[in-house]
Amino acid sequence: xxxxxxxxxxxxxxxxxxxxxxxxxxxxxxxxxxxxxxxxxxxxxxxxxxxxxxxxxxxxxxxxxxxxxxxxxxxxxxxxxxxxxxxxxxxxxxxxxxxxxxxxxxxxxxxxxxxxxxxxxxxxxxxxxxxxxxxxxxxxxxxxxxxxxxxxxxxxxxxxxxxxxxxxxxxxxxxxxxxxxxxxxxxxxxxxxxxxxxxxxxxxxxxxxxxxxxxxxxxxxxxxxxxxxxxxxxxxxxxxxxxxxxxxxxxxxxxxxxxxxxxxxxxxxxxxxxxxxxxxxxxxxxxxxxxxxxxxxxxxxxxxxxxxxxxxxxxxxxxxxxxxxxxxxxxxxxxxxxxxxxxxxxxxxxxxxxxxxxxxxxxxxxxxxxxxxxxxxxxxxxxxxxxxxxxxxxxxxxxxxxxxxxxxxxxxxxxxxxxxxxxxxxxxxxxxxxxxxxxx
Numbered sequence: 001x002x003x004x005x006x007x008x009x010x011x012x013x014x015x016x017x018x019x020x021x022x023x024x025x026x027x028x029x030x031x032x033x034x035x036x037x038x039x040x041x042x043x044x045x046x047x048x049x050x051x052x053x054x055x056x057x058x059x060x061x062x063x064x065x066x067x068x069x070x071x072x073x074x075x076x077x078x079x080x081x082x083x084x085x086x087x088x089x090x091x092x093x094x095x096x097x098x099x100x101x102x103x104x105x106x107x108x109x110x111x112x113x114x115x116x117x118x119x120x121x122x123x124x125x126x127x128x129x130x131x132x133x134x135x136x137x138x139x140x141x142x143x144x145x146x147x148x149x150x151x152x153x154x155x156x157x158x159x160x161x162x163x164x165x166x167x168x169x170x171x172x173x174x175x176x177x178x179x180x181x182x183x184x185x186x187x188x189x190x191x192x193x194x195x196x197x198x199x200x201x202x203x204x205x206x207x208x209x210x211x212x213x214x215x216x217x218x219x220x221x222x223x224x225x226x227x228x229x230x231x232x233x234x235x236x237x238x239x240x241x242x243x244x245x246x247x248x249x250x251x252x253x254x255x256x257x258x259x260x261x262x263x264x265x266x267x268x269x270x271x272x273x274x275x276x277x278x279x280x281x282x283x284x285x286x287x288x289x290x291x292x293x294x295x296x297x298x299x300x301x302x303x304x305x306x307x308x309x310x311x312x313x314x315x316x317x318x319x320x321x322x323x324x325x326x327x328x329x330x331x332x333x334x335x336x337x338x339x340x341x342x343x344x345x346x347x348x349x350x351x352x353x354x355x356x357x358x359x360x361x362x363x364x365x366x367x368x369x370x371x372x373x374x375x376x377x378x379x380x381x382x383x384x385x386x387x388x389x390x391x392x393x394x395x396x397x398x399x400x401x402x403x404x405x406x407x408x409x410x411x412x413x414x415x416x417x418x419x420x421x422x423x424x425x426x427x428x429x430x431x432x433x434x435x436x437x438x439x440x
Contacts (some may be wrong), residue, residue: 008173023066023419023426026152026200028379031247032291033339035381035420041437042384042396051424051435052125058116059104060149061375062200064428066421067155070128070174071120073433074162076149077132078113083141098267104145104415104430113139115149115164117172122422125435129176135166137186142196145375145415150198152245152416154208156225161208165197169210171228180228182216184210189217193241198287200245204255204270207231213242213261220246220259220268234273236261242286244302249292251314258313260286260301267313277315279324280307288337288377296325298340298359300332304350308332310362326362331355333374336417342399348374348387354395356402366402370395377417379425388414392429410434 027033041049043050058075065072065316111134119128135148142148143372148165155161159179162301163169169184172178185191193214200210203225210221222231248270255270262283267276283301290299292313311319332338333349340346344365345357352373356366358395372389379386384405385397392414396406412429419426 012060020159021422021423022068025065025203026063026157026245026417027289027291027337027377028420030292030297031202031289032293033337033379033417034291034341035379035422037423038382039423040384040420041423041425043110043406044436046409046411049436051437051439053432053434054120054125054127055239055432056428057118057130058114058149059147059215059430061146061415062149062428063103063152064417064419064426064433065153065155065160066426067157067160068174069122070155070160071122071426071433071435072153072155072160073114073118073161073428074115074118074149074151074153074164074427075118076147076164077116078111080113080147081139081141082144087145104147111149115162115168115175116182117153117160117162117170119160119174119176120433125433128402131170131172131176131178133168133170133181135164136168136183137166138190139322140165140191140193140196146196146198148196150196152200154201154203155367156203159202159225161201161203161225163201163210167190167191167197167212169201169228171225179226182223182228184212184221188212188219188221189214192216192378193243195243198243202248202257204248204257207270209246209248209257209270211242211244211246213240215239215241218261220257220273222270222273234268234275235268244286245289247290247292249297249313251295256313258290258297260289260299262286265290265299265301265311268419277313277317277319277320277323279320279408280309285334287335288333291338291340293340293359296359298338298345299349302332302334304334305330306332306334307355308338308345310346310359326360328357335375337377339378339380339385341385342383344399346380346397348376348378348386350374352389354387354397354404368404370404375415379418379420381420386418386425388418388427394427
């Protein structure tokens with residue numbers, strides 16, 4: 001294990017509190033993909049309206065996060081293991097590669113594999129520090145469009161938590177020092193899931209929530225964020241799989257942890273892990289996460305053209321017949337999550353179709369086919385919705401109309417979802433992280 005410190009003392013001692021203009025986890029401060037900010041960028045290119053650009057160590061599809069004056073990104077450095085067999089794609093047919101869908105290329109370093117956490121200065125993109133942790137144990141096989149650095153980090157402003165597909169998790173302070181670390185793949189059960197683990201950690205109060213739905217064992221684990229020690233563990237049986245990330249919503253004074261899995265959608269009490277309610281049936285590849293707004297969960301289940309729905313939380317037992325406000329049986333994205341914004345639901349499906357849905361009724365409002373393949377989940381703010389295609393092009397949709405008002409090409413592949421913070425978009429490509437927006 002090695003650490004490289006490039007940070008000056010003022011950065012180490014800077015304020016560690018989260019602000020309104022932070023994006024401390026995947027899908028943002030409310031886990032909804034929505035930013036309350038105004039003045040967000042509309043047009044850019046690889047050379048225009050770019051505040052800064054920094055090269056990444058290694059590769060991955062985890063999304064960047066922004067906490068205080070730090071931008072954190074995780075990567076894998078070195079070769080991994082390709083899962084045997086035919087690897088499903090989003091784009092279909094001979095045009096898949098031409099649509100931008102191709103394998104993630106691993107960077108080899110001294111025949112070993114490392115997990116990397118990098119911290120960049122939010123203002124100008126300077127590398128503040130880099131932490132490397134060698135992958136331990138047998139490496140799990142993954143889909144060739146991602147690797148073992150698919151889980152996005154999360155931060156409370158004081159520490160950053162990074163999780164990888166072997167089950168290794170590390171908590172670092174703002175200077176890059178290790179506070180605690182664990183290897184769940186060795187301590188509890190091997191991380192063995194077809195195509196590789198991708199669920200991200202979720203912070204709730206003093207808890208760090210970790211969803212481990214794998215073949216040998218399926219469980220939802222809550223650990224103390226300060227020490228990594230177990231607070232509670234909800235065993236979910238064997239054979240469940242999930243690539244999704246838990247979402248916590250507050251309902252009538254109770255915090256519910258929402259989990260999208262292969263068997264159904266479950267809700268647990270965040271206090272002690274008690275199962276509260278469940279909805280829906282089985283789904284082969286549960287990847288997307290739910291968005292919560294005005295007392296309603298908006299979610300899709302994943303897989304090819306699967307269902308999407310609006311569900312009221314707060315129930316008990318099987319709520320399929322009582323708490324589903326509306327459901328559309330087909331048309332949702334395979335990988336990317338929905339975003340609910342200003343009374344409408346926005347999505348981009350596997351064949352490049354952008355769709356806008358009325359959040360109250362589930363009725364389609366607008367639809368348009370675009371070129372490209374979408375793995376990244378859309379984000380929204382300032383009357384705009386941003387859709388990032390794998391080719392590196394971002395389609396900016398104005399909520400007025402709606403209509404596509406800009407197409408911005410970085411010329412690099414983008415699989416990760418963007419972050420919005422301080423009037424800028426932070427976009428992770430195969431090789432770089434871009435801060436899009438004003439240099440001021």
